[in-house]
Amino acid sequence: MRFKKRRLLQMFLYTSVFSIVVPLFLLPVWSFSSRWTWPHLAPEGFSLRAVEELLGPHNHVLSVLLSSMGLSFIVAVLAAVIGMMTARALVFYDFKGKSLVSFGTILPIIVPGTAFAMGIHVVFIHLGLADTFLGVILVHLIYALPYTVNIMTDLTHAVGKTLETQAQVLGVPPGKAFFYVTLPLIMPGMMSAASMGYIISFSQYFLTLMIGGGKVKTLTIVMIPFIQGGDRTIASAYALLFILSTMIVFVLIELCMKKFVFWYGKMD
Structure with a gap:
C-alpha cells in the first residue's frame, strides 16, 4: 500500500515538474520562430523579429522593464514590512477593532478585481492619485498586503515572542531585541512575503491600466496585448524577459534583506 502511494506521489510530482519545465523550454524556441503550425514538431522557420522588438529604440522596452522592476520592488519591500508589523499586532496584542483589521486584510481578495479597481479609481481621482506612479504603487500595495499579512501571521505564530521577551528580561532594549533575536528568525518569511508581493505587483495588468491610465507603463501592460493578439x-x-527579470529581482531581494540584517548587526 505504501509502495503504491509512493508511486502515485512520484507520478504526480514528475507530471507537475514536466508541465512546468516543458513550457519554459519552449519559450526560447517560440521567441526565435517565424512560423510553427500544427502538426509540425519543430518550427518551420526562424527569425529575429522578437529580438528587434525588444531591442528596438522605438519601444523603450529596457526603460519600461527597469521602471516595472523598480515599482514592484518598492511594493514588495513595503508589503513585507507592513505585513510583518500587522502580523505582530494581530498575534501579540489585543485592541479594539482587531477582528475588523483581520477581516480587512482579506477584503481585496474577496472583492472582485474589477469592482475593486473601479471603486479605488474613483477614490484616487478625488485624491489626485489617478494616473500617477504613486497611485499605482498604492493600489498594488493594497492588493499584495492580504498575501504578505497571511504569510507573516502564520510565521509570527510559529516563532512566538518567547526569545524576544527573554532578551528584554536580560536588559536588551525592545528595538534591539527585535532586530537581533526575532528578525533573523522571521527573515525567511520576510523574503517569501517580499517575493509574493513582487510577483503580484509585477504581474498586475488591469489595476495598472485602470489606475495608471496608460501613463504608467509596465512590462505587463506592454506584454498582454501581444498575448491577446x-x-x-x-x-x-x-x-x-518577464521570468528572467523576476528571478534577478528575487536574488536582489534576498541579498538586500541579508545586507540589512548584517548592517544593523554591526550597529551599537
Missing part, C-alpha cells in the same frame, strides 16, 4: 513569437520573448 495571438502573436506567440513576441509574446514568448516578453514572457521570457
Whole structure:
C-alpha cells in the first residue's frame, strides 16, 4: 500500500515538474520562430523579429522593464514590512477593532478585481492619485498586503515572542531585541512575503491600466496585448524577459534583506 502511494506521489510530482519545465523550454524556441503550425514538431522557420522588438529604440522596452522592476520592488519591500508589523499586532496584542483589521486584510481578495479597481479609481481621482506612479504603487500595495499579512501571521505564530521577551528580561532594549533575536528568525518569511508581493505587483495588468491610465507603463501592460493578439513569437520573448527579470529581482531581494540584517548587526 505504501509502495503504491509512493508511486502515485512520484507520478504526480514528475507530471507537475514536466508541465512546468516543458513550457519554459519552449519559450526560447517560440521567441526565435517565424512560423510553427500544427502538426509540425519543430518550427518551420526562424527569425529575429522578437529580438528587434525588444531591442528596438522605438519601444523603450529596457526603460519600461527597469521602471516595472523598480515599482514592484518598492511594493514588495513595503508589503513585507507592513505585513510583518500587522502580523505582530494581530498575534501579540489585543485592541479594539482587531477582528475588523483581520477581516480587512482579506477584503481585496474577496472583492472582485474589477469592482475593486473601479471603486479605488474613483477614490484616487478625488485624491489626485489617478494616473500617477504613486497611485499605482498604492493600489498594488493594497492588493499584495492580504498575501504578505497571511504569510507573516502564520510565521509570527510559529516563532512566538518567547526569545524576544527573554532578551528584554536580560536588559536588551525592545528595538534591539527585535532586530537581533526575532528578525533573523522571521527573515525567511520576510523574503517569501517580499517575493509574493513582487510577483503580484509585477504581474498586475488591469489595476495598472485602470489606475495608471496608460501613463504608467509596465512590462505587463506592454506584454498582454501581444498575448491577446495571438502573436506567440513576441509574446514568448516578453514572457521570457518577464521570468528572467523576476528571478534577478528575487536574488536582489534576498541579498538586500541579508545586507540589512548584517548592517544593523554591526550597529551599537
